Amino acid sequence: MRVIRLLKSAPLLWRPTQAIVRSVARPSLPPSTVKPAYIRYRGNVSQNMPVTVVARPAEEVKGNFRFIDIGVNLTDPVFRGYHHGRKKHDDDFEAVLERSRAAGVKSMIITSGSLHESKEALELAKQHGFYATVGCHPTRSAQFDQFRGGPDAYLAALDALIAQNLEGKGRVVAVGECGLDYDRTHFAAPEVQKRHFRSQLALAKKYHLPLFLHSRAAHADFVQILREEGFRGDGGRGAGAKGGVVHSFTGTPEEAAELMDMGFHISINGCGLKTTENLAAAKSVRPDRIMFETDAPWCSMTSTHASKAHLSSLPASLNGLYFPQATKPESFVHGKPVKGRNEPGAIGGVAWVVHRLNEGVPFEKVTEKAWKNTVELFGLHELRE
Numbered sequence: 001m002r003v004i005r006l007l008k009s010a011p012l013l014w015r016p017t018q019a020i021v022r023s024v025a026r027p028s029l030p031p032s033t034v035k036p037a038y039i040r041y042r043g044n045v046s047q048n049m050p051v052t053v054v055a056r057p058a059e060e061v062k063g064n065f066r067f068i069d070i071g072v073n074l075t076d077p078v079f080r081g082y083h084h085g086r087k088k089h090d091d092d093f094e095a096v097l098e099r100s101r102a103a104g105v106k107s108m109i110i111t112s113g114s115l116h117e118s119k120e121a122l123e124l125a126k127q128h129g130f131y132a133t134v135g136c137h138p139t140r141s142a143q144f145d146q147f148r149g150g151p152d153a154y155l156a157a158l159d160a161l162i163a164q165n166l167e168g169k170g171r172v173v174a175v176g177e178c179g180l181d182y183d184r185t186h187f188a189a190p191e192v193q194k195r196h197f198r199s200q201l202a203l204a205k206k207y208h209l210p211l212f213l214h215s216r217a218a219h220a221d222f223v224q225i226l227r228e229e230g231f232r233g234d235g236g237r238g239a240g241a242k243g244g245v246v247h248s249f250t251g252t253p254e255e256a257a258e259l260m261d262m263g264f265h266i267s268i269n270g271c272g273l274k275t276t277e278n279l280a281a282a283k284s285v286r287p288d289r290i291m292f293e294t295d296a297p298w299c300s301m302t303s304t305h306a307s308k309a310h311l312s313s314l315p316a317s318l319n320g321l322y323f324p325q326a327t328k329p330e331s332f333v334h335g336k337p338v339k340g341r342n343e344p345g346a347i348g349g350v351a352w353v354v355h356r357l358n359e360g361v362p363f364e365k366v367t368e369k370a371w372k373n374t375v376e377l378f379g380l381h382e383l384r385e
C-alpha cells in the first residue's frame with residue numbers, strides 16, 4: 001500500500017480530478033489489486049522514492065497542445081550540420097523548425113551564452129519571429145575580463161544590445177543566461193562567475209526584464225547573490241526587475257521551493273528528468289511557476305533516464321510528433337532528426353512526463369499552464385488571446 005499512502009500525503013498541487021482522488025484514497029482496496037506497476041521498470045525507477053506515478057497503458061488524449069520552448073540554443077552549429085566542429089551533414093535548420101511546428105511549438109526563446117551569441121540569437125529571432133535572451137553564461141564569464149576595454153565595456157556592449165532590441169519581432173525578452181556553474185569552474189573560477197553574474201543583474205533592473213538563470217551545484221551562493229541584489233520574495237520587482245526563470249532545473253525540491261518563494265519560475269527539460277530525485281523535484285514545482293524547455297541540442301531524454309518509464313504511456317500519435325525516428329549523423333537523411341541532437345519538438349515529451357508525475361491532471365491543463373506562465377513572465381503579448 002506504499003503507493004496509496006504516498007499519494008495521500010503528497011500535496012495536490014495541480015488539483016487532480018475528484019474521481020482520481022477518490023480512487024487512490026479508497027481505504028478498503030485490497031493491497032494485491034494495487035500492485036505498483038513501476039516494479040516493471042526496476043532499474044530505472046527506485047522502489048523507495050516518493051514518485052507517485054504508476055505506469056498505465058497508453059492513454060487517450062484529447063486537446064490542443066501548444067508550446068513555447070523557453071530555452072533553445074538555436075545558434076549552435078549542430079543545427080547546420082556541424083558536430084563537434086566537423087561538417088557531418090547538410091544544414092537542416094529549416095527541417096528542425098518544421099518538425100517543431102508540427103509538434104505544436106508556436107514560438108521559442110533563443111538562449112544566448114555570450115555577447116557574440118546574443119547578436120546571433122537576436123538575428124535569428126528576427127528572421128523567424130522568435131525571441132532571444134541577451135547575456136553571458138557563467139562558464140563564459142571570463143570573456144568579460146578578456147574583452148577589449150575590459151569588463152565594463154563588455155557589460156556596456158550587452159547593455160547597448162538590449163537597448164536596441166527591446167521592441168517588436170525578434171526582441172530581447174530576458175537577461176541571460178547568467179548565473180553560477182560550479183560543475184565547470186575550469187572555464188571560469190567561482191569568483192569570476194560571481195562578479196559577472198552580479199553585474200548582469202543590474203541590466204535586468206535597468207530594463208525591467210526577467211532573468212534567464214543558470215544554477216548548477218552553486219545554490220547557496222546563487223541565492224545569496226540574488227538576495228543581496230534585491231531579488232527576494234518578489235523576484236526583484238521592488239528593485240525594478242521582473243522575476244525570472246531558473247532554467248534546466250536539476251536541484252532538490254527544497255531548492256525549488258526556495259526559488260519559487262523568492263518569486264522565480266522553474267523550467268524543466270530532459271536533464272531535469274534523469275533520476276528519480278529529479279522527478280521528485282519536477283513534481284514539486286507549483287503550477288503557477290512551471291515552464292518547459294528542451295535546451296536543444298542538449299538534454300535529450302534517453303532510454304536510461306527515469307523519464308523513460310513515464311514516456312512509455314505517451315500515445316503513438318504524439319510520440320511520432322515529439323520523437324520522430326532519428327538517424328545517426330553519418331547516415332543523415334533529409335527530413336529526419338539526427339540521433340543525439342535534441343530538437344524543440346521534444347518539448348512535448350518533457351510536458352508529458354510532468355503530466356504523468358501529476359496523475360489525474362489532464363495533459364492540456366499542464367501544457368496550457370506553462371504556456372500562460374511563459375506569455376505572462378516574458379510579456380509575449382503577440383501570443384496572448
Ligand SMILES: [Zn+2]
Pocket residue numbers: 177213214247248
Ligand atoms: Zn544553462
